[in-house]
Amino acid sequence: MRLTPALLAVVLFYAFIWDQLSTGPMWGTLVTKNAEVCQEGWWWNLLYVQNWFGFEDMCAPQTHQLALDMQLTIVGGMIVWAMQVKPGLSKLLLPTILGLSAYSRYSTVAEHRLTLLAYHGVSVSQLYRTARLSYTSAYHRCTPYIIGLGLGLVLQKRSQLNKPLLSRILSKLYSSPLKFSGRREQILLTLGWVASIALWGLVLWAGMDSGHIQYRYNVTFAAQYAALAPIAAAVAIAWAIYAIHNGHSEFLNNFLCCRPLVLISRLSYALYLCQFIVFLTTAATVRTTSEFSLMSLIDLQEMSLIILSSTILTLTLIIPMQSLHKVFTFSSSSDKEEEKTETVEKSTVENHKDSDITPNDIEEEEIEIPQVKSRQVLVAHRETLEEIPEVEIEYESQREKIEGLEEILEEEEEDGEDEDVRGNHLDEEDMEVIEEEQGGEDDFWGGRDEDYVPRRAYPEDNDDGDIDEWEWTANGSRNGAQHYRYTR
Numbered sequence: 001m002r003l004t005p006a007l008l009a010v011v012l013f014y015a016f017i018w019d020q021l022s023t024g025p026m027w028g029t030l031v032t033k034n035a036e037v038c039q040e041g042w043w044w045n046l047l048y049v050q051n052w053f054g055f056e057d058m059c060a061p062q063t064h065q066l067a068l069d070m071q072l073t074i075v076g077g078m079i080v081w082a083m084q085v086k087p088g089l090s091k092l093l094l095p096t097i098l099g100l101s102a103y104s105r106y107s108t109v110a111e112h113r114l115t116l117l118a119y120h121g122v123s124v125s126q127l128y129r130t131a132r133l134s135y136t137s138a139y140h141r142c143t144p145y146i147i148g149l150g151l152g153l154v155l156q157k158r159s160q161l162n163k164p165l166l167s168r169i170l171s172k173l174y175s176s177p178l179k180f181s182g183r184r185e186q187i188l189l190t191l192g193w194v195a196s197i198a199l200w201g202l203v204l205w206a207g208m209d210s211g212h213i214q215y216r217y218n219v220t221f222a223a224q225y226a227a228l229a230p231i232a233a234a235v236a237i238a239w240a241i242y243a244i245h246n247g248h249s250e251f252l253n254n255f256l257c258c259r260p261l262v263l264i265s266r267l268s269y270a271l272y273l274c275q276f277i278v279f280l281t282t283a284a285t286v287r288t289t290s291e292f293s294l295m296s297l298i299d300l301q302e303m304s305l306i307i308l309s310s311t312i313l314t315l316t317l318i319i320p321m322q323s324l325h326k327v328f329t330f331s332s333s334s335d336k337e338e339e340k341t342e343t344v345e346k347s348t349v350e351n352h353k354d355s356d357i358t359p360n361d362i363e364e365e366e367i368e369i370p371q372v373k374s375r376q377v378l379v380a381h382r383e384t385l386e387e388i389p390e391v392e393i394e395y396e397s398q399r400e401k402i403e404g405l406e407e408i409l410e411e412e413e414e415d416g417e418d419e420d421v422r423g424n425h426l427d428e429e430d431m432e433v434i435e436e437e438q439g440g441e442d443d444f445w446g447g448r449d450e451d452y453v454p455r456r457a458y459p460e461d462n463d464d465g466d467i468d469e470w471e472w473t474a475n476g477s478r479n480g481a482q483h484y485r486y487t488r
Contacts, residue, residue: 002318002321002322005321006321007045007046007063008312009466010273010274010277010313011046013277014042014059014060015038015059016035018031018035018277018281019035021281022284023285024284024286024287025284025287026284026285030283030284031280031281034060037058037059038059038060041053041057041058041059042059044059045059045063045066045067048070048071049067050063051064051068051136051138054131054132054136056132060273062272062278064131064135065272068136068138071138072138072141075138076149076350079094090150090361094146094150097146098140098143098147101140101143102227102231104140105140105227106224108133109221109226109227110222110223112133113126113217113219113222114126114129114130114226115127115217115222116130116222117211119209119211119215119217120210120211120213122217134226143231144230144233148234148235150238151241151242153240155242189248192239192243193239196235199233199236200232202232203229203232205234218281240252244256246262266314267307267310268315269316269318270309270376273313274309277309278306279302283303314391
């Protein structure tokens with residue numbers, strides 16, 4: 001689903017639009033012929049089986065790698081399943097497939113005089129024959145995939161990730177386990193890089209002289225190169241991936257993660273699909289000759305057209321298709337939530353049935369199922385909840401509790417003030433009632449003035465006879481207040 005829409009757009013452009021854009025001396029050979037082939041068999045590309053028909057009858061020949069990737073992915077899944085069922089099978093299965101594939105490449109190249117190098121003087125028929133019999137064969141091209149599966153098995157063992165690959169290999173060669181110090185591990189790591197670089201150097205060196213005028217085709221060398229070069233290149237790349245994955249090459253890790261390469265990786269699939277359209281259109285419309293130079297190898301107009309077309313294809317089809325799986329993921333998660341709610345409802349009904357309580361003893365509870373909101377609202381609500389940290393949620397809950405307590409205290413204070421006001425009002429009314437019973441405030445104090453005897457300032461000895469007794473007002477206790485009672 002992620003690759004097919006962009007591939008469909010390019011194939012339909014090949015079949016029905018490309019031939020109508022322009023004309024040129026080589027237009028019929030390079031463009032019209034490709035358009036006719038695509039009109040007849042463009043749907044083979046959508047099934048990813050276009051590599052079965054050869055380059056001569058293939059629509060958009062550069063897309064043969066997509067067919068190989070799809071087919072080897074299916075076969076690789078079967079191999080992984082077999083290795084999971086029988087773990088010991090990987091030690092025998094992977095080397096066997098590698099050996100058979102290398103032997104098939106060697107025998108096919110030697111028998112049909114094929115070549116994987118575009119040497120000086122090679123014929124077009126020989127290149128087409130090589131592409132049809134070997135280059136587009138999934139069996140011949142499976143070597144990097146098998147080595148990649150082996151690397152995946154090595155990286156899957158988490159307990160051994162910190163050990164270099166060479167140290168584990170050397171440990172298995174001896175009966176007793178080997179203990180490597182940090183210095184020895186560094187030496188083994190250096191040897192691994194030296195071996196990887198040496199393998200790459202051999203692959204490049206073997207085909208370096210193929211561009212010379214004096215080069216002569218040798219069928220034995222061509223067969224050996226076809227059998228061994230894919231293995232050497234794949235092992236060198238596997239070591240680089242292993243070392244970078246385990247943090248042994250920070251420089252390469254930073255280089256591969258730099259912004260320009262990341263941008264190119266975003267456009268790589270579109271560049272792969274669009275580049276041949278620009279190349280063939282430019283070649284088909286050339287009407288004059290030009291002198292060759294090194295600067296002529298870099299055509300800014302072609303590069304600009306390739307980048308522009310790749311950017312448009314990436315923004316319109318590739319990036320939207322990359323987000324398509326999120327829609328299915330959301331729908332599946334919502335289905336799971338609905339299933340959970342249904343199971344919970346069924347369990348509650350069964351619990352009520354199993355209980356001894358009759359329906360007359362309890363009131364029937366109506367379960368209100370909330371309305372399911374739209375997907376956009378649910379997604380926005382989920383994103384909002386994810387943005388709120390747990391600390392803020394706890395703070396909000398505590399603040400709500402404190403606000404509730406403050407409201408309760410304010411209500412109690414208001415009730416206390418009302419009671420005080422009512423108490424003061426009652427005291428004033430009681431005082432008025434007492435004054436009315438005693439005959440008024442003026443009459444009361446007037447009567448007291450007549451009977452009141454002033455106290456002497458300085459007591460004398462004969463004053464003791466005038467005082468009858470001391471009266472303690474606290475019920476006979478000497479802690480209360482005192483007053484005189486006179487008998488005169």
